[in-house]
Amino acid sequence: MSRAKTTQTPPPRATIRDVASAAKTGKTSVSRYLNGEQHLLSDALKERIERAIALLDYQPSQMARSLKSGQTRLIGLIIADITNPYSVEVMRGVEAACRQQGLTLLVCNTNNELNQEKHYLQLLSSYRVDGIVINAVGMREDAISALQQSPVPMVLIDRKVNNFSCDVIGLNNVDATRTVTQHLLQQGFEAILFLSEPMTINTRLVRLHTFLQEMQHQPHKFAAQGEVELSDSQGLETLLRDFADRYADKRRAVISVNGALTLVIARAMRRIGMVWGKDIGLLGFDDLEWAELAGVGITTLKQPTYDMGYAALEQLVTRIQGSNEPIQEHAFPGELIVRGSTTLA
Amino acid sequence: MSRAKTTQTPPPRATIRDVASAAKTGKTSVSRYLNGEQHLLSDALKERIERAIALLDYQPSQMARSLKSGQTRLIGLIIADITNPYSVEVMRGVEAACRQQGLTLLVCNTNNELNQEKHYLQLLSSYRVDGIVINAVGMREDAISALQQSPVPMVLIDRKVNNFSCDVIGLNNVDATRTVTQHLLQQGFEAILFLSEPMTINTRLVRLHTFLQEMQHQPHKFAAQGEVELSDSQGLETLLRDFADRYADKRRAVISVNGALTLVIARAMRRIGMVWGKDIGLLGFDDLEWAELAGVGITTLKQPTYDMGYAALEQLVTRIQGSNEPIQEHAFPGELIVRGSTTLA
DNA sequence: CTGTTAGCGCCTTCAC
DNA sequence: GTGAAGGCGCTAACAG
Numbered sequence: 001m002s003r004a005k006t007t008q009t010p011p012p013r014a015t016i017r018d019v020a021s022a023a024k025t026g027k028t029s030v031s032r033y034l035n036g037e038q039h040l041l042s043d044a045l046k047e048r049i050e051r052a053i054a055l056l057d058y059q060p061s062q063m064a065r066s067l068k069s070g071q072t073r074l075i076g077l078i079i080a081d082i083t084n085p086y087s088v089e090v091m092r093g094v095e096a097a098c099r100q101q102g103l104t105l106l107v108c109n110t111n112n113e114l115n116q117e118k119h120y121l122q123l124l125s126s127y128r129v130d131g132i133v134i135n136a137v138g139m140r141e142d143a144i145s146a147l148q149q150s151p152v153p154m155v156l157i158d159r160k161v162n163n164f165s166c167d168v169i170g171l172n173n174v175d176a177t178r179t180v181t182q183h184l185l186q187q188g189f190e191a192i193l194f195l196s197e198p199m200t201i202n203t204r205l206v207r208l209h210t211f212l213q214e215m216q217h218q219p220h221k222f223a224a225q226g227e228v229e230l231s232d233s234q235g236l237e238t239l240l241r242d243f244a245d246r247y248a249d250k251r252r253a254v255i256s257v258n259g260a261l262t263l264v265i266a267r268a269m270r271r272i273g274m275v276w277g278k279d280i281g282l283l284g285f286d287d288l289e290w291a292e293l294a295g296v297g298i299t300t301l302k303q304p305t306y307d308m309g310y311a312a313l314e315q316l317v318t319r320i321q322g323s324n325e326p327i328q329e330h331a332f333p334g335e336l337i338v339r340g341s342t343t344l345a
Numbered sequence: 346m347s348r349a350k351t352t353q354t355p356p357p358r359a360t361i362r363d364v365a366s367a368a369k370t371g372k373t374s375v376s377r378y379l380n381g382e383q384h385l386l387s388d389a390l391k392e393r394i395e396r397a398i399a400l401l402d403y404q405p406s407q408m409a410r411s412l413k414s415g416q417t418r419l420i421g422l423i424i425a426d427i428t429n430p431y432s433v434e435v436m437r438g439v440e441a442a443c444r445q446q447g448l449t450l451l452v453c454n455t456n457n458e459l460n461q462e463k464h465y466l467q468l469l470s471s472y473r474v475d476g477i478v479i480n481a482v483g484m485r486e487d488a489i490s491a492l493q494q495s496p497v498p499m500v501l502i503d504r505k506v507n508n509f510s511c512d513v514i515g516l517n518n519v520d521a522t523r524t525v526t527q528h529l530l531q532q533g534f535e536a537i538l539f540l541s542e543p544m545t546i547n548t549r550l551v552r553l554h555t556f557l558q559e560m561q562h563q564p565h566k567f568a569a570q571g572e573v574e575l576s577d578s579q580g581l582e583t584l585l586r587d588f589a590d591r592y593a594d595k596r597r598a599v600i601s602v603n604g605a606l607t608l609v610i611a612r613a614m615r616r617i618g619m620v621w622g623k624d625i626g627l628l629g630f631d632d633l634e635w636a637e638l639a640g641v642g643i644t645t646l647k648q649p650t651y652d653m654g655y656a657a658l659e660q661l662v663t664r665i666q667g668s669n670e671p672i673q674e675h676a677f678p679g680e681l682i683v684r685g686s687t688t689l690a
Numbered sequence: 691c692t693g694t695t696a697g698c699g700c701c702t703t704c705a706c
Numbered sequence: 707g708t709g710a711a712g713g714c715g716c717t718a719a720c721a722g
Contacts, residue, residue, distance in 0.1 A: 360716085410717080
């Protein structure tokens with residue numbers, strides 16, 4: 001019966017005190033040993049401590065350390081949609097930078113839900129993370145109240161939040177949208193439909209406005225716009241058909257505001273037998289790993305997502321270290337990758 | 346100058362003591378208030394505490410709590426390759442389950458590097474996570490030594506590790522591989538090439554062995570196998586060409602051992618002008634969001650990844666709660682999704 | 691019903 | 707060189 005008990009209760013983790021007594025010394029010396037102040041210890045003592053640590057498989061508790069020091073060396077990353085390859089690349093960048101700085105990443109996925117975002121913000125705060133990188137759900141004020149209070153340094157990725165002043169890392173949306181629009185015009189497209197998910201996000205608005213602005217200068221060209229939920233495939237098909245009908249005699253193209261939408265648009269086109277690169281042009285923000293495999297290929301505007309994540313963390317670290325420089329907005333350039341979908345035969 | 350100082354030193358977070366004194370009471374009452382023992386407090390006191398908390402924007406420190414209780418309510422998830430959509434879905438499942446259980450997820454990406462894995466294992470342990478879900482890098486013994494020691498409950502996802510007894514959640518690889526092989530045979534394919542990344546992972550081995558075994562029973566059919574690194578596009582092209590040449594007069598098909606490889610194979614086929622669904626059959630483990638868009642579509646064996654992640658966490662929780670039941674190996678069924686690539690015209 | 695007290699594991703003066 | 711003592715923020719006896 002004592003056996004059962006032994007199995008059930010795992011041996012409690014060794015503490016610094018255990019190590020100390022095993023090494024026949026005090027906690028202080030062990031602590032010193034751990035914190036690189038080894039030059040203060042006699043070789044004999046070092047020896048003993050080393051052995052005791054190995055013997056007990058001792059690992060200092062970060063919890064206790066953090067409690068004492070007030071620094072957790074934990075970074076929170078809040079991502080709106082981890083399903084999105086864009087987010088995954090950002091995450092990889094942030095993570096790489098964290099590793100390089102000896103920080104640990106706490107990743108949270110809000111699934112594009114505002115209350116999840118609030119929940120995680122509070123959670124991270126209660127764990128006393130040293131800083132937060134956040135890809136916000138929206139730009140409305142809901143989340144801000146919670147944000148603005150917090151004394152935790154933050155950096156926004158991609159999406160700005162109204163009335164909330166904070167460093168932002170993102171794409172140079174204006175330049176990128178101009179590039180994209182000009183490319184389509186140069187390829188001879190005459191009617192362009194800008195498709196977007198709901199305009200609840202700053203980035204989407206900027207892209208749309210820039211697009212419309214670019215098109216204004218064009219005398220005999222036509223700009224159209226549509227808004228769809230990712231799940232509304234019916235609505236999307238209708239939108240596409242209407243566009244094709246209205247500009248039946250023009251060379252037509254569609255711009256997709258982001259990668260997730262591009263996938264949905266491509267599927268819809270498939271279903272209604274509209275072939276990109278032949279019946280219609282297609283261009284999407286965000287590069288896609290399968291872009292070259294889909295029919296004749298899909299032209300994309302690639303963002304340096306990994307670098308953006310990396311840069312976001314670096315910026316965050318300067319804030320953590322107490323930097324008081326004015327708010328930064330770092331805009332990265334995009335890269336147009338031309339494929340078959342925008343080079344009509 | 347006092348202004349500068351104020352800006353630089355953010356107001357220290359309120360502690361339970363601050364709340365207590367603001368509410369003119371002791372820490373205990375505040376603690377009780379926080380821990381749902383409100384029925385023990387007088388309405389007047391509750392009132393005051395509530396106000397004090399709101400006023401100071403007080404949030405209890407999880408660090409201190411964990412230190413006291415010995416439980417962090419933190420779960421570690423170690424993922425071999427976060428780039429892989431498979432992993433992302435697993436993560437989403439684990440995360441959903443965590444949320445449902447009031448646990449917080451610490452996600453680590455090992456990038457398929459063994460030393461990263463070891464590093465993170467130790468890190469999670471030093472943060473005293475309550476449990477770990479791990480998608481191991483390999484099945485060699487290197488990492489195990491570190492693993493086996495640990496008193497932290499663990500659950501493996503997808504990949505088993507030799508000599509390490511631990512619950513495992515994964516696909517029913519035998520059944521799935523049979524399904525896949527039989528499907529190709531029924532479609533009239535006569536020569537089948539099984540392509541895999543290096544055989545460093547248990548799952549891949551099982552799939553290969555099952556495939557070979559299934560093919561043994563087939564009199565006039567031919568089984569071939571190849572091993573490639575994802576980055577070795579040259580080698581892959583050669584492999585595909587050789588296969589096509591050797592079985593020039595047979596109906597040929599390729600099985601890809603996982604989603605990442607399927608992408609690479611599809612690209613290689615594109616480059617050498619080999620058209621799936623026409624020149625050759627193609628079938629891959631793991632469903633891909635773009636599978637229907639690539640040419641005539643690619644047949645896949647879909648895994649219930651989200652559910653697997655969810656189940657993994659649930660299993661982990663039973664262990665955390667002290668369950669001593671024998672090691673479980675939960676194998677989920679796969680689902681064959683037939684598309685154009687395996688229905689030769 | 692409420693407050694006082696003693697640690698959780700660690701680091702850090704401060705003495706020896 | 708080394709160790710003892712106090713406290714980080716919190717919870718849980720144990721008194722009142």
